[in-house]
Amino acid sequence: MTSSVTIIATGSANTASVIAAFDRLSVSTRTAKTPTDVRNADRVVLPGVGAFGPAMRRIDEQGMRDALVERITDDRPTLAICLGLQLLADGSEESPGTAGLGVVDGTVTRLPEDLVVPHLGWNEVTPVSDDGLLAPGWAYFANSYRLPSIPEGWSGAWTDYGSGFVSALERGNVLACQFHPELSGEWGARLLARWLECTGRAS
Amino acid sequence: MLAPRLIPCLDVDGGRVVKGIRFRDLRDAGDPAAQARRYEEQGADEIVILDVSATPEGRGNAVATTRHVRSVLSIPLTVGGGVRTVEDAHSLLEAGADKVAVNTAAVERPALIREIAARFGSQCTVLAVDAAARDGEPWEVVVNGGRVRTGIDAITWISTAASLGAGEILLTSWDRDGTHAGYDTDLLSAAAGAVSVPVIASGGAANARHLADAIEAGASAVLVASILHDAVATVASLKHELRSIGIGVRP
Numbered sequence: 001m002t003s004s005v006t007i008i009a010t011g012s013a014n015t016a017s018v019i020a021a022f023d024r025l026s027v028s029t030r031t032a033k034t035p036t037d038v039r040n041a042d043r044v045v046l047p048g049v050g051a052f053g054p055a056m057r058r059i060d061e062q063g064m065r066d067a068l069v070e071r072i073t074d075d076r077p078t079l080a081i082c083l084g085l086q087l088l089a090d091g092s093e094e095s096p097g098t099a100g101l102g103v104v105d106g107t108v109t110r111l112p113e114d115l116v117v118p119h120l121g122w123n124e125v126t127p128v129s130d131d132g133l134l135a136p137g138w139a140y141f142a143n144s145y146r147l148p149s150i151p152e153g154w155s156g157a158w159t160d161y162g163s164g165f166v167s168a169l170e171r172g173n174v175l176a177c178q179f180h181p182e183l184s185g186e187w188g189a190r191l192l193a194r195w196l197e198c199t200g201r202a203s
Numbered sequence: 204m205l206a207p208r209l210i211p212c213l214d215v216d217g218g219r220v221v222k223g224i225r226f227r228d229l230r231d232a233g234d235p236a237a238q239a240r241r242y243e244e245q246g247a248d249e250i251v252i253l254d255v256s257a258t259p260e261g262r263g264n265a266v267a268t269t270r271h272v273r274s275v276l277s278i279p280l281t282v283g284g285g286v287r288t289v290e291d292a293h294s295l296l297e298a299g300a301d302k303v304a305v306n307t308a309a310v311e312r313p314a315l316i317r318e319i320a321a322r323f324g325s326q327c328t329v330l331a332v333d334a335a336a337r338d339g340e341p342w343e344v345v346v347n348g349g350r351v352r353t354g355i356d357a358i359t360w361i362s363t364a365a366s367l368g369a370g371e372i373l374l375t376s377w378d379r380d381g382t383h384a385g386y387d388t389d390l391l392s393a394a395a396g397a398v399s400v401p402v403i404a405s406g407g408a409a410n411a412r413h414l415a416d417a418i419e420a421g422a423s424a425v426l427v428a429s430i431l432h433d434a435v436a437t438v439a440s441l442k443h444e445l446r447s448i449g450i451g452v453r454p
Contacts, residue, residue, distance in 0.1 A: 014327065016299035017280075020273050050324040113399075116423060118326055118370055120401050122206045122248055122453040138206070138453045140248075140279055142301075142326040142370075161205055183279045183301060185243065 004028045005196075006041035008064060010048045010055040010083070018047050018081065021182035025193055038067035043196070044076070048083030049142070052108070053095030055083055065101065072103045072174050079195055080176035085169060086145060088176055094145050104169060104176075105151040111144055115162045118144045125167050125179065127157040132170045133194045137187040139167065139179035146178060173198050206453040208248035208424035209414070209438055209445075210403065211431050213238055215284075216256045218264035218271075235268055240275045242431070245438035248453060250276060251304070251373070251426060253331075254284030255348075266298045273299025283331050283373070292319045296327060304329040304373055307346040310353060310360070313367055320368025325400075330369035332357060334390055335377040342390055345377050357390070358397050365398040372402045373426065379407030381429070386413055388420035395421025410436070411444030418450055 005022055007015055007029055019029045029045075032038050046068065048055050059065055072078050072088070086092055089100045092108035100108075111117050120142050127134035128150065134157050146165035150156045159167035159178070169176040175195050181188035214221040219233040239250045252272065254265040269282050282295045283304025292303040303323075309315045309330060320328040333349060334342040334357035342357035361372050374394050376387035386404045395402045401423035408414060414425045430436045442452045 014296045014301065014323065016273060016297060017301055020299055021277060023274070024277065049326055115399075116205075116401055117399055118401070119205060120326070120371060121208045121423065123204065141205075142279075144326075180279075183277065185277050189277055 004030060005043040005045050005079075006030055006032045006037060007045045007047060008032050008038065008059065008068070009062070010046070010050070010058050010087075014049060015047050017180070018045060018182045021189065021192060024189065025196065027196060032062075032064065035063045035067040038064050038071065042077065044068075044071060044078045046078065046080040046084035046087065048081065048087060050083065051094055052083065052086060052092040052100070052145070053098045055087060056095070056098050056100060059087070069101050069103055072101070075172040075174060077173040077195070077198060078175075079192075080174075081182070082143065082178060082180055085166075085176035085178050086147065088169070089147060092145060104147070104154065106147055106149060108145045108147050111146060111165075112162050118142055119146075119161050122184075123159050123161060123167075123179075125157045125159055127155075127168070129155050133175055133191065133198065134168050134170060135187070135191065138184070139177070139181070139188065140183040140185075141167070141179045143178055204451065205423075206248070206451055207418045207422070207445075208403075209246075209442060209452060210249045210251055210281075210424050210426050211239075211242040211247050211438065212251040212253060212405070212426045212428045214253050214255045214428070215265070215268055216254070218268050221255060236271045236275050239272045239280075242438055243276055243278050246442050246453070247278065247438045248424070249279040249281065251281045251283070253304070254282070256285070266294050269295050269298035269300050281329055281373075283329065288315070289318045289322055292323065296323060300327075302327040302329045302371065304331040306331040306333070309364065310344060310346050310355065313363060316364050316367040316369050320370070325368045325370035328369050329371045329373055330361070330364040331373040331375070332361060332364075333375045333377045334387075336387075341393070349377055358393050361394050362397045365400050370400055372398060372400060373405060374402055375426075376406035380405070382407050383409035383430075385409065386417040386420070386422070386425070388416050391417055391420040391422050395423075411441050411448065414441060415445060415448050415450050
């Protein structure tokens with residue numbers, strides 16, 4: 001298992017829980033300072049809480065957009081969490097006019113108004129396939145927006161809240177979770193461990 | 204579907220749990236990390252830590268306590284008590300809290316809610332409200348640990364706080380707290396009907412039926428303290444009973 005993961009700072013994101021979760025798996029973490037760090041890292045985590053627009057601006061200010069797109073396109077081990085999943089899409093209703101990373105076809109939309117929002121708490125994750133990293137189980141969510149469909153070329157998982165939404169995406173060594181694996185107990189820790197064990201071309 | 208949450212609450216003073224918890228096999232019953240971890244193992248969905256320190260020195264320990272608990276806890280952690288500024292919130296979030304709860308300081312200066320939500324997001328901004336019944340009038344907000352009755356309408360305050368950016372409401376019935384008479388379901392219904400954000404029920408739980416009543420009244424989560432600490436029930440036993448009466452909690 002790899003000994004270190006590199007975390008992208010997306011501004012408001014609170015990364016203490018992510019760092020603690022990797023710490024419990026005996027994996028050290030560091031923060032990416034330059035686009036080169038993003039390109040060279042064996043494993044990258046794109047976390048994120050807060051809003052789509054400010055997070056993308058922070059990525060652009062650090063010049064990391066292209067490095068992130070490249071490593072995801074090249075199937076280098078990358079984990080996106082919560083807002084991180086949404087940043088992979090073309091854009092979001094939360095911040096119209098702000099371009100996402102665009103590695104996932106689709107636009108992120110707000111959860112229906114008639115529901116309690118944010119979607120906050122534990123909900124069931126149902127993978128579409130049983131030969132990837134994702135396993136069925138309960139995960140902790142805190143989201144007001146969601147990706148409505150799994151784009152072509154990706155596998156993933158569904159979760160039901162009013163209607164179904166995309167709770168995870170995966171393709172090779174790239175895993176994106178709308179939920180927080182670092183806050184999803186033993187189930188989440190096992191998912192992080194499986195992602196760490198996946199061998200990318202980089203390592 | 205989204206499961207109603209069961210959330211143990213620990214009161215901490217100077218880094219130590221205030222109310223004794225009767226776990227015979229816990230090496231250190233005053234250690235908040237050991238207790239939080241124990242509740243996670245029993246199936247708790249989140250943990251709330253309220254710093255009830257009376258002195259500034261005691262409150263200074265809240266950050267260290269948060270870091271300590273975070274290191275062993277793999278479920279969400281909310282920390283509240285004495286949060287007066289955005290910087291207070293920042294320190295707790297950096298130490299590993301996933302959400303911070305504001306109470307008295309937000310009543311005194313409601314813009315605090317907007318400031319914390321704008322900087323860190325609504326999803327980590329919790330408004331804690333202590334509400335007390337009044338004769339013939341709706342509930343009023345009480346602050347400073349119940350010593351001060353404000354005359355502010357509690358439901359109006361909750362609505363205002365949600366519009367300012369509070370992403371969750373932790374609502375304690377001052378009349379029911381410590382009585383074991385059950386949650387104030389009228390208060391919970393009124394609050395859940397007034398805002399679209401989740402409401403956490405607090406104050407008065409003695410058994411699983413009380414928890415079910417709160418959830419049926421519209422609460423998204425239930426806070427439980429003394430019956431767990433006094434070993435009257437465990438998280439696992441409460442969840443088992445909730446499932447048997449048709450409440451779909453997380454296994």
